[in-house]
Amino acid sequence: MLLEIAGLKAGYGGVTVLHALDLEIGAAETVGLFGPNGHGKTTLLKTVSGLVAARGGTIRFDGVDITNRKPGHIVELGLVHVPQGNLLFPDCTVAEALSLGAWPRRARPREAANRARIETLFPRLAERRRQKIHGLSGGERQMLAIGVALMAEPRLLILDEPTLGLAPKVRGELAAAITELAGGGLPMLVVEQDLRFLGAVCPRLALIDRGQVVLEAPSATIDEAAIMSRYFGDAA
Amino acid sequence: MSGDALVTIAVSALVLGSLYAVMALGLAVVWSSLGIFNFAHGLFMTLGAYVAWQVAAGAGWGLWPGIVAAVAAAMAVGAVACELLVRPFLGRKDVVLVAVITTLAGATLIENGVLLAWGGRPKQLPPLATGTVNLFGAALSAHEAVIVAITPLILLAVWLFLGRTRLGAALRAVAQNHEAALLMGLPAARLYALAFALAAGLAAIAGIFLGAIRFMSPAMGGDPLLKAMVVVIFGGVARFAGPVVAAYLIGLIEAVSTYAIGLYWTPSVLFLFMIGTLMLRPQGLFGGARR
Amino acid sequence: MTRRGVVIGLAALGLLAALPFVFPVPYLRHIFILAFIYAVVASNWDLSLGYGGIFNFAHVAFFSIGVYGYGILTKLAGWSPWAALAAGGVLATLAAVLVAIPVLRLSGIYIILVTFAFAQLVLQLVVSQSGLTGGMMGMVGLPTFQIPGYNLARDGKLGYYFGALALLVVSTAFLRAFVGSRLGLAIRALRDDPDYAAARGISVARQRILTLAASAFFTGVAGAYYAAYLRIASPDAFGVSLLSLLLSILLLGGLASIYGPVVAALVLTFLSEASVDLGPWRHIAIAVVIIVVVRIWPGGLWSALRRLSS
Numbered sequence: 001m002l003l004e005i006a007g008l009k010a011g012y013g014g015v016t017v018l019h020a021l022d023l024e025i026g027a028a029e030t031v032g033l034f035g036p037n038g039h040g041k042t043t044l045l046k047t048v049s050g051l052v053a054a055r056g057g058t059i060r061f062d063g064v065d066i067t068n069r070k071p072g073h074i075v076e077l078g079l080v081h082v083p084q085g086n087l088l089f090p091d092c093t094v095a096e097a098l099s100l101g102a103w104p105r106r107a108r109p110r111e112a113a114n115r116a117r118i119e120t121l122f123p124r125l126a127e128r129r130r131q132k133i134h135g136l137s138g139g140e141r142q143m144l145a146i147g148v149a150l151m152a153e154p155r156l157l158i159l160d161e162p163t164l165g166l167a168p169k170v171r172g173e174l175a176a177a178i179t180e181l182a183g184g185g186l187p188m189l190v191v192e193q194d195l196r197f198l199g200a201v202c203p204r205l206a207l208i209d210r211g212q213v214v215l216e217a218p219s220a221t222i223d224e225a226a227i228m229s230r231y232f233g234d235a236a
Numbered sequence: 237m238s239g240d241a242l243v244t245i246a247v248s249a250l251v252l253g254s255l256y257a258v259m260a261l262g263l264a265v266v267w268s269s270l271g272i273f274n275f276a277h278g279l280f281m282t283l284g285a286y287v288a289w290q291v292a293a294g295a296g297w298g299l300w301p302g303i304v305a306a307v308a309a310a311m312a313v314g315a316v317a318c319e320l321l322v323r324p325f326l327g328r329k330d331v332v333l334v335a336v337i338t339t340l341a342g343a344t345l346i347e348n349g350v351l352l353a354w355g356g357r358p359k360q361l362p363p364l365a366t367g368t369v370n371l372f373g374a375a376l377s378a379h380e381a382v383i384v385a386i387t388p389l390i391l392l393a394v395w396l397f398l399g400r401t402r403l404g405a406a407l408r409a410v411a412q413n414h415e416a417a418l419l420m421g422l423p424a425a426r427l428y429a430l431a432f433a434l435a436a437g438l439a440a441i442a443g444i445f446l447g448a449i450r451f452m453s454p455a456m457g458g459d460p461l462l463k464a465m466v467v468v469i470f471g472g473v474a475r476f477a478g479p480v481v482a483a484y485l486i487g488l489i490e491a492v493s494t495y496a497i498g499l500y501w502t503p504s505v506l507f508l509f510m511i512g513t514l515m516l517r518p519q520g521l522f523g524g525a526r527r
Numbered sequence: 528m529t530r531r532g533v534v535i536g537l538a539a540l541g542l543l544a545a546l547p548f549v550f551p552v553p554y555l556r557h558i559f560i561l562a563f564i565y566a567v568v569a570s571n572w573d574l575s576l577g578y579g580g581i582f583n584f585a586h587v588a589f590f591s592i593g594v595y596g597y598g599i600l601t602k603l604a605g606w607s608p609w610a611a612l613a614a615g616g617v618l619a620t621l622a623a624v625l626v627a628i629p630v631l632r633l634s635g636i637y638i639i640l641v642t643f644a645f646a647q648l649v650l651q652l653v654v655s656q657s658g659l660t661g662g663m664m665g666m667v668g669l670p671t672f673q674i675p676g677y678n679l680a681r682d683g684k685l686g687y688y689f690g691a692l693a694l695l696v697v698s699t700a701f702l703r704a705f706v707g708s709r710l711g712l713a714i715r716a717l718r719d720d721p722d723y724a725a726a727r728g729i730s731v732a733r734q735r736i737l738t739l740a741a742s743a744f745f746t747g748v749a750g751a752y753y754a755a756y757l758r759i760a761s762p763d764a765f766g767v768s769l770l771s772l773l774l775s776i777l778l779l780g781g782l783a784s785i786y787g788p789v790v791a792a793l794v795l796t797f798l799s800e801a802s803v804d805l806g807p808w809r810h811i812a813i814a815v816v817i818i819v820v821v822r823i824w825p826g827g828l829w830s831a832l833r834r835l836s837s
Contacts, residue, residue, distance in 0.1 A: 341813075
């Protein structure tokens with residue numbers, strides 16, 4: 001197993017968000033996470049990457065216990081998290097952000113190759129190399145956020161709602177890129193509201209409800225309409 | 237006003253501006269990366285001057301080893317000060333106020349530590365260069381000429397470090413988005429300590445500048461800190477050029493004011509300039525801090 | 528105030544009133560006089576800093592303005608000490624209004640810097656105008672209070688002891704009343720949620736000026752009293768060591784509690800006076816105490832005690 005989460009508990013202040021959550025991701029697997037807002041998807045990702053303290057349970061990455069380790073340590077191991085709506089560093093340039101992405105020691109040797117690969121994947125980033133990040137569009141910023149994560153040579157990439165709030169055309173571009181990455185054998189854990197997109201990228205889906213994984217199944221077998229009406233109301 | 241007077245004012249403005257630029261840049265680096273104001277900054281200057289004096293005059297090993305030791309000692313103390321006085325409180329809602337209190341306490345600690353170690357008797361550092369230089373008819377000491385000449389090089393070096401190296405970019409990145417920086421594996425705590433160390437090293441250099449012009453005392457950092465404070469308010473900290481341009485501008489205002497209305501009223505003039513700037517442009521002349 | 532609070536307050540007052548007779552030691556009274564004065568200064572600072580949330584670092588300057596106002600008016604202008612005592616408060620209040628003007632449009636760290644700079648400016652003016660203020664040497668031999676037929680310094684400073692105690696009582700009553708008034712509520716609302724308060728029609732500018740002015744009056748009076756008691760006015764009144772002492776009183780006492788700083792002033796003045804012989808070590812000790820307290824009890828000792836007792 002690449003990622004093993006067992007009995008994970010976490011929360012903020014007096015509020016518990018994750019109640020003994022279990023989830024496993026296999027060696028070359030891409031898993032999609034979905035579920036209603038406020039039920040712990042983002043908290044789960046933040047706990048895995050070390051931003052939120054775990055109050056119980058364990059997280060193992062490639063056999064190593066990473067529960068409550070520092071984010072820097074976790075990134076160094078190759079578990080890289082792209083947070084939701086990442087604004088990155090408004091006053092830095094695109095090139096600077098990419099070079100900072102290669103901060104982990106194990107990513108340094110392949111920095112130039114990775115940069116070339118990312119600029120092929122997202123040609124727009126190559127065009128904007130010298131621009132400051134605050135001048136980028138939302139879609140470009142999301143591409144850069146993924147590119148920065150790829151510079152770290154991830155062995156597991158976590159994406160939190162990568163297409164949130166983007167125009168359909170840009171969404172399409174990003175979805176294509178993410179599918180390409182998954183096809184290239186990079187294991188991923190993706191959170192998305194758009195089940196169709198998620199099902200297309202991830203062979204297996206997990207449903208999070210009230211801080212627990214309540215359903216795990218191959219995406220082909222998940223009855224989209226039933227889940228949508230159950231968890232998102234009939235309007236969805 | 238005669239030509240001689242103009243040259244005298246210009247020279248004085250350049251010397252003051254250099255001193256303030258080196259001081260203010262350190263304050264601005266800490267302010268922009270941690271969002272706090274470091275009241276112990278003046279004491280890094282004091283400490284640098286005294287360590288340089290100890291090595292250069294006390295032990296008699298010469299000025300250059302003294303400078304190296306002073307910068308190194310100040311950087312180490314700066315990093316420790318960050319760890320003890322500031323980092324435990326980052327993320328607290330009242331961090332701005334708490335940091336004022338803890339850095340003031342840190343200043344008291346260092347000032348009295350210096351007093352215990354070296355006593356209160358005034359000391360003076362050997363100058364960076366001896367003799368005088370004649371500039372457009374005004375004689376200035378070679379020491380001051382060196383200050384005026386090497387300050388731009390120091391500023392350039394810091395600018396290159398912040399703008400052209402990965403470490404410099406990391407320092408700016410962690411200032412702009414702490415969480416994103418953590419998720420990229422940037423060591424935020426060490427970068428904050430680095431910001432403090434860089435600032436303290438610059439302050440130590442300012443201390444070596446000043447220690448050969450005026451007499452050194454444990455309280456010698458107070459006045460330059462105040463001027464540097466006026467400079468960062470005046471210029472803002474959003475851009476590198478802000479405090480640098482403001483430093484030379486404040487140096488000029490001070491030189492003109494000292495010549496025209498005397499030393500005693502100059503602080504009031506600077507204060508009025510600062511208030512005036514804040515009333516018109518609350519974030520400084522060149523834009524403000526993002527935090 | 529609760530009934531229990533009234534009882535404790537009166538008991539404490541009775542204790543302090545009886546103390547000089549139980550322990551007729553002039554030195555002890557001297558320390559208490561200083562402690563009462565510092566308690567007034569610290570608890571009034573609490574009004575602007577703790578209740579108002581205004582990061583005002585010019586408070587020490589209000590105190591010094593009281594000190595020098597008293598010195599200059601009595602010695603050079605020939606005012607009666609009692610008139611100069613009141614004038615100290617009025618001058619400090621005027622200074623507070625002056626400081627308030629630039630502070631109105633600013634927030635957070637900028638307020639700290641501007642008020643700090645203002646205090647330094649006042650200090651430099653005092654030092655530079657040596658014709659009026661004696662410069663670095665300060666003013667000595669200031670006239671002191673006279674009541675016909677009685678010298679306040681007699682009977683082991685008994686008069687000064689009760690004068691300072693009365694000042695503390697009046698100032699504390701004023702602060703309590705101010706904080707409990709409609710104005711006090713508005714000030715706290717403004718501190719906790721400026722946008723909401725502004726939306727409800729509370730004027731930021733007006734509240735800030737009033738808060739600063741109110742916090743300055745008794746601070747200035749305390750400064751004048753201090754000058755009359757010690758008969759000197761020196762630049763030390765601006766010093767970082769007084770600032771540190773007051774800050775540690777506030778921190779130990781806890782912000783927005785008024786009684787906290789009063790109690791802390793009594794404790795810390797004793798510690799501070801007891802350690803006068805330690806020289807630089809005394810300042811180092813105070814600095815370490817400040818850092819440790821901020822680290823361990825973010826709300827001050829007062830709130831830690833309250834939490835324990837509840």
